Amino acid sequence: MIIIDNIYKSYGNLEVLKGINLEVGKSEIVSVLGASGAGKTTLLQITGTLLKPDSGRILINETDTGTLNEKELAKFRNKHIGFVFQFHHLLPEFTAIENICIPGLIANRNKSEVRQRAEQLLQALHVEDRANYKPNQLSGGEKQRVAIARALINNPTIILADEPSGNLDSKNAKALYEIIFELRKTFEQTFVIVTHNLEHAKLTDKMFTIVDGVIE
Numbered sequence: 001m002i003i004i005d006n007i008y009k010s011y012g013n014l015e016v017l018k019g020i021n022l023e024v025g026k027s028e029i030v031s032v033l034g035a036s037g038a039g040k041t042t043l044l045q046i047t048g049t050l051l052k053p054d055s056g057r058i059l060i061n062e063t064d065t066g067t068l069n070e071k072e073l074a075k076f077r078n079k080h081i082g083f084v085f086q087f088h089h090l091l092p093e094f095t096a097i098e099n100i101c102i103p104g105l106i107a108n109r110n111k112s113e114v115r116q117r118a119e120q121l122l123q124a125l126h127v128e129d130r131a132n133y134k135p136n137q138l139s140g141g142e143k144q145r146v147a148i149a150r151a152l153i154n155n156p157t158i159i160l161a162d163e164p165s166g167n168l169d170s171k172n173a174k175a176l177y178e179i180i181f182e183l184r185k186t187f188e189q190t191f192v193i194v195t196h197n198l199e200h201a202k203l204t205d206k207m208f209t210i211v212d213g214v215i216e
Helices: 040-047 070-080 096-106 111-124 140-152 170-187
Strands: 002-011 014-024 029-033 055-060 081-085 158-162 191-195 206-211
Touching: 002 040, 014 040, 014 206, 029 040, 029 170, 040 158, 040 191, 070 081, 081 140, 096 111, 096 140, 111 140, 111 170, 140 158, 140 170, 170 191
Parallel strands: 029 191, 029 206, 081 158, 158 191
Antiparallel strands: 002 014, 002 055
């Protein structure tokens, strides 16, 4: 499913990643743990093809993403990778269901098919009654559920989540992780979750810890 092979990344003289190796299987939910500045987000961005490594390879479904040009990467990313961030990044002028549909419309999919999928996801995430609400009318937990639905709209190979519960209280954070496991059961979805929260990391199938630029 996903092979991260000997990834190195530096910023000037600062070596952030020093040979990262890990594998993620289909339908696994794994966490990448580490202190602030350990390189967790850098690794997530490289895995998601948003950032190029200095050396090493990322293979997703046997595709070496380093061999793709920018146009091919954008198409691959839209089809195979969903992103969820600590701050949901919903567009304020659109409703929840419109926000969810955007990646599907960018992919030039049939509008009615995309909307039907969005409605299915809203139901799976237990926010179907918020479909026509705008982001400023949603709670923090509801916004993050809508953001997850948006990440799932194109049936991606993997969801990459950067501190998805970091902006939520403990009750909503627990509910979010419960939903992630429900999504795995329903859609066989694969998740890689970056977090600094050990208790949240322990909930996942596998836990990788970055210390001094390597997997401990």
